[in-house]
Amino acid sequence: MKIPWKLAEDTYLIDGMDMGLEGRTGTYVLTGENIVLVETGASLSVKEVKAGLQELNISLDRVKTIILTHIHLDHAGGAGLLLQDCPNAEVIVHEKGKRHLIDPSRLIQGAKMVYGTKFNELFDPIVPIPENRLCVKKEGETMPLSPERVLTFYDTPGHAKHHLGIHDSLTNGIFTGDTCGIRYHQTDDHGLIFHLPTTSPNQFDPGAMEQSIRMFRDVNPDRLYFGHFGMGEDPDQTFDQVLEWLPVFTNTSYEILSDGGGVLDIQTSLMNKVSSFLKEHGIPDDHHIYTILKLDMEVCAMGLADYWMNTGKQTGSS
Numbered sequence: 001m002k003i004p005w006k007l008a009e010d011t012y013l014i015d016g017m018d019m020g021l022e023g024r025t026g027t028y029v030l031t032g033e034n035i036v037l038v039e040t041g042a043s044l045s046v047k048e049v050k051a052g053l054q055e056l057n058i059s060l061d062r063v064k065t066i067i068l069t070h071i072h073l074d075h076a077g078g079a080g081l082l083l084q085d086c087p088n089a090e091v092i093v094h095e096k097g098k099r100h101l102i103d104p105s106r107l108i109q110g111a112k113m114v115y116g117t118k119f120n121e122l123f124d125p126i127v128p129i130p131e132n133r134l135c136v137k138k139e140g141e142t143m144p145l146s147p148e149r150v151l152t153f154y155d156t157p158g159h160a161k162h163h164l165g166i167h168d169s170l171t172n173g174i175f176t177g178d179t180c181g182i183r184y185h186q187t188d189d190h191g192l193i194f195h196l197p198t199t200s201p202n203q204f205d206p207g208a209m210e211q212s213i214r215m216f217r218d219v220n221p222d223r224l225y226f227g228h229f230g231m232g233e234d235p236d237q238t239f240d241q242v243l244e245w246l247p248v249f250t251n252t253s254y255e256i257l258s259d260g261g262g263v264l265d266i267q268t269s270l271m272n273k274v275s276s277f278l279k280e281h282g283i284p285d286d287h288h289i290y291t292i293l294k295l296d297m298e299v300c301a302m303g304l305a306d307y308w309m310n311t312g313k314q315t316g317s318s
Contacts, residue, residue, distance in 0.1 A: 002014075002015040002017070002022065002048075002052075002113065003055060004052045004055055004056055005208070005230075006027065007028075007171075007223075007225070007230075007231045008170075008171040008173065008223070008231075009170060009171060010030060010031045010032055010149070010170065011028065011029070011030060011031075011168070011170075011171055011173075011225075012025060012028070012029040012031065012052075012056060013026045013027070013029070013225075013230060013231070014027045014028075014029060014048060014049055014052030014053070014230075015048065015052075016040075016041030016042070016045030016048050016049060016068040016078075017044075017045060017048050017124070018041055018042060018044075018045055018074055019122060019218050021292070023185055023186070023229045023230065024229060024292075025039070025041045025042075025045065025074050025075070025227060025228055025229060026039065026041070026226075026227070026228075026229050027039050027040060027041055027045070027049050027052070028052065028175065028232065028287070029052070029056060029058070029139055030145065030149070030168070030205070030315065031056070031058070032145055032146055032149065033146070034062070034064040034065070035053075035058055035062045035063045035064060035065075036063075036064065036065045036066075036067065036145060036151075037049070037063060037065070037066045037067065038067045038069070038166065038175050038225070039067070039068065039075050039076070039177075039227060040066060040075070040076060040077075040078040040079045040081075040082050041074065041075065041077070041078050042073055042074050042077040042078050042122060042123050042295065043077050043078040043081045043123060043124065043126065043127070044078070044122070044123070045078050045124055046081050046082045049078070049082060050082075050085070054168050060084070060085045060086045060087075061087055061088055062088075063086040063088065063089045064079055064088055064090070065089060065090060065091075065092060065143075066079055066082065066083065066086070066089050066090070066091045066092070067091075067092045067099060067151075067166060067175070068092065068093050068094075068097070068101075068163070068164075069163060069164050069166070069175060069176070069177025069178070069227060070094065070097060070159065070160045070162050070163040070164065070177050070178065071093065071094075071097035071100050071101060071160075071162055071297045072178070072200065073107060073108060073123045073126065074123075074227075075177065075178075075227055076093075076097075076101070077107075077111075077123050077126055077158060079091055079101065079129060080101070080104075080126065080127030080128055080129045081125065081127045083127075083129060083133060084127065084310055089209065090133050090134065090135050091129055091133060091134050091135065092134075092135050092136075092137050092153075092164075093134060093135075093136060093137075093162075093164075094136070094155070094162040094163060094164050095136045095138060095162075096161050096162040097162035098131075098134050100162075101128070101134060101307075102128060102129060102130075102131050102134070103128060104126045104128055104152060107126065107169040108123075108126055110201075110202065112198070113201075113280040113286070114201060114299060114302060119208045137153040137164060138153065138155065139153065139154060139155040140152070140153070140154070141153050146170075146286075148169070148170050149168065149169060149170040150169045151167065151168055151169075152166070152167040152169070153165075153166055154167070154212075155214065156176075156177070156179045156183055156212040156215070156216075157175065157178050157179075157203075157205060157208040157209075157212060158204070158205055158206070158207075158208040158209025158210070158211070158213070159178040159179050159198060159199075159200065159203075159204065159209060160178070160200075160203045160204075160267075161203045161205075162203075163177055163178070163179055163212075164177070165177065165179055165212065165215075165216060167219055167221065167245065168225075170224060171222070172217055172220075172221050172222040172223070173221055173222060173223040173224065173225055173231070174219060174221045174223075174224055174225065174235075175225045175246075176216065176224050176225065176227070176229050177227045178198045178200070178228070179209065179212045179213065179216070180195070180213060180216060180224060180226065180238055180239070180242055181195045181196050181197040181198050181226075181238070181241075181242040182195060182196055182197075182198050182226065182229075182296065183195055183224075183226040183229060183230060183232050183238070184196065184229065184289060184292070184293075185229060185230050186287070186288060186292065187278070187281075187282060187283055187287075187289060190216055190281075190282050190283055190287075191282075192278075192281050192282065192283065193232070193234065193237060193308070194241070194278070194281075195232075195237075195238050195241040195245075195247055196241075196245050196274065196296070197242050197246045197249055197300075198228070198296065198299075198300060199300040199303040199304050199307070200299050200300065200302070200303045201251055201299075201302045201303040202303065202306045202310075204303040204304065204306070204307050206246055206247075206249075206250050207305070207308070210243060213239050213242060213243060214239075216235070216239065217235070217236070217239050218284040221235050222235070223235065224238055225246075227238065248273060249270065249295050249300065249304060250304065250307075251267065251268045252269050252270060252273065253270075253301070253304035253305060253307075254308055256269060256298075257305065257308050257309070261304065263298075263301045263302055263305045266299070266301035266304055267297045267298050267300075267301035270297045270300060270301060271293060271294060271297045272274075274293060274297065275293070278290075279280055279295060
């Protein structure tokens, strides 16, 4: 088990070892009189979350709230399983995600379409959550944790329609989920701070993503807490990078589909563009980030193809 990181005052990060990878997906722990978790990760991460809480001397009966930024299984798949051992906890979710936590059959079906035969290995089991343990938060609603710490919830579509962003007044940070993309901390060892949008199927909307990111910028945070992965302390750099790469992703996929190409062609083209950028910035060919990117570009390509084939109304410049 990785020892939890202290990121800021009363704010810790547990590595969920998602897909068996270090630094892939995390659970944030907000400490105080009542314990709040942000994200659970997949069910296979629950044992890591429990071990991390034990390392922090936090018993499961002290967990009062589990916040899910969105209901994709790598962020929320373990919520039902963890909740079974947290008798005093409720789960906060976007109003558009609530019914899928009560009955996760469509979540499971969608994940199987993306991950295929790897589904059981990565996500099983998915435990339904009783309705009486779910709480919906809407745009602008707040949740006081202490006189110094208030959480404010924002509706942040783009990656998914069922996505919440959460501002933390104590640290002036935002829990961004996947709306602000992925922070590839793997390149930190070469002095490169690197982010990309994540365009997973099947609710990716580039216009909504851009609007959500600009809203985050207006909040003027000092730090961002990413679903993937960890804390960034230069929000403007993150916003700029993701907004720069977003049209690259949409334009590339639009052009390929217009020429009769498919998901594999999109994946290959994006991988080539991203790899060229990294190599220009000193990341060697044998760096492990390329293995991670191969998986991410595959999933991003699926979401981009889905967007253009089913919901894309504009040209690739959107």
